[in-house]
Amino acid sequence: MSPPSTVLVTGGAGFIGSHACVELLDHGYEVIVVDDYSNSTPQVLTRVERIAGRFVGAVYELDIRDRRALSAVFDRHAVDAVVHFAAYKAVGTSTRMPVEYYDANVGGTTALLRAMDEHGVHQLVFSSSCAVYGDAGHERLDETTPPRPTNPYAASKWLCEQILADVCHRCPEYTVLSLRYFNPAGAHPSGLLGEDPPDPPENLMPYVAQVADGRRERLHVFGNDYPTPDGTAIRDYLHVMDTVDAHRVALDHLADGPGMHVYNLGAGRGSSVLDVVTAFSEVSDRPVPYEFAPRRPGDVATLVADASAVAHDWGWRPTLDLADICRDAWRFQQLNPNGYAGSARRPNAKE
Numbered sequence: 001m002s003p004p005s006t007v008l009v010t011g012g013a014g015f016i017g018s019h020a021c022v023e024l025l026d027h028g029y030e031v032i033v034v035d036d037y038s039n040s041t042p043q044v045l046t047r048v049e050r051i052a053g054r055f056v057g058a059v060y061e062l063d064i065r066d067r068r069a070l071s072a073v074f075d076r077h078a079v080d081a082v083v084h085f086a087a088y089k090a091v092g093t094s095t096r097m098p099v100e101y102y103d104a105n106v107g108g109t110t111a112l113l114r115a116m117d118e119h120g121v122h123q124l125v126f127s128s129s130c131a132v133y134g135d136a137g138h139e140r141l142d143e144t145t146p147p148r149p150t151n152p153y154a155a156s157k158w159l160c161e162q163i164l165a166d167v168c169h170r171c172p173e174y175t176v177l178s179l180r181y182f183n184p185a186g187a188h189p190s191g192l193l194g195e196d197p198p199d200p201p202e203n204l205m206p207y208v209a210q211v212a213d214g215r216r217e218r219l220h221v222f223g224n225d226y227p228t229p230d231g232t233a234i235r236d237y238l239h240v241m242d243t244v245d246a247h248r249v250a251l252d253h254l255a256d257g258p259g260m261h262v263y264n265l266g267a268g269r270g271s272s273v274l275d276v277v278t279a280f281s282e283v284s285d286r287p288v289p290y291e292f293a294p295r296r297p298g299d300v301a302t303l304v305a306d307a308s309a310v311a312h313d314w315g316w317r318p319t320l321d322l323a324d325i326c327r328d329a330w331r332f333q334q335l336n337p338n339g340y341a342g343s344a345r346r347p348n349a350k351e
Ligand code: UD1
Pocket: 089, 090, 091, 129, 130, 131, 154, 181, 182, 183, 184, 202, 203, 204, 205, 207, 219, 220, 221, 222, 223, 233, 234, 235, 273, 296, 299, 303
């Protein structure tokens, strides 16, 4: 089977989705985007096209749970494969709105599968998360670590994986590659695409960027009593450009054969919150004031990927490090101090 040429990207205007669109356009794919802009804006796609120097094939503003609208997209385009990013991703919010999260993330995925099934599309790259491992208590997690999700966001990703595995088990025409990301961060090196966080940001990297920029007074470091060398929590930060490079490689490997395959995507390198503060301060040449605060509920001490399976099977390895992540996040922050607010609208955003 030949690699796909027309790829439907759900959530294509989001943080990882928008970078993935650039990557796929750069590699000659025809890209179709669906997004409901619940956590993004149409302007992002103007920037995607500007970077790639090519147009996205078509853009549809829709919620993937809208079966009729989604089916119409498959009717209009000969989709070869789907890269499915569209999902809610705020861990904290998921604990307050579990029904919303299960409906959007699990219901969205089954609605997508239904549309794929009806149109004979059986190749999917699924956006999963290291969150499925929960508090696994290991130093380095490989894909055999039993999932133990600790919040509805993580549980929704694990439920999706189980559904996808069962579909692959029962329907041998399906190929699903599920990528469990550790902590994607950073921005496109042009400074045109990056993470446009909620106010205030929930995640570390955009928060640190806003502190370095003087928009916020100081970072609250959640916990300094973890069993780690400096007492702050350790994560495996993966540059968003490396993350989307792995998706492009995944599309090539959809042709390897049917079934469900799960891979960790991480750098395999742990950085503490204070490591991030130091690295960001160095690349930005700005102070990043911080104070220690209590642990954030649900956080774990250490989450670092064993990403040797994807290296072994696909030869994929990240090429960028924490300094690159901070440098690119800083460039995006400086060029877009208010995120995407106020940037030019894409003229045909509501196709
Ligand atoms: C979580 C999810 C991950 C998801 C990501 C983006 C888990 C295990 N991981 O990552 O799957 O993709 O959110 O939504 O659920 N921190 C501070 N101060 C802050 C913000 C964060 O000290 O103001 C600390 C956190 O306590 C944590 C680290 O920085 O130790 C990284 O936090 P964050 O960027 O929110 O990502 P995760 O919670 O690791």
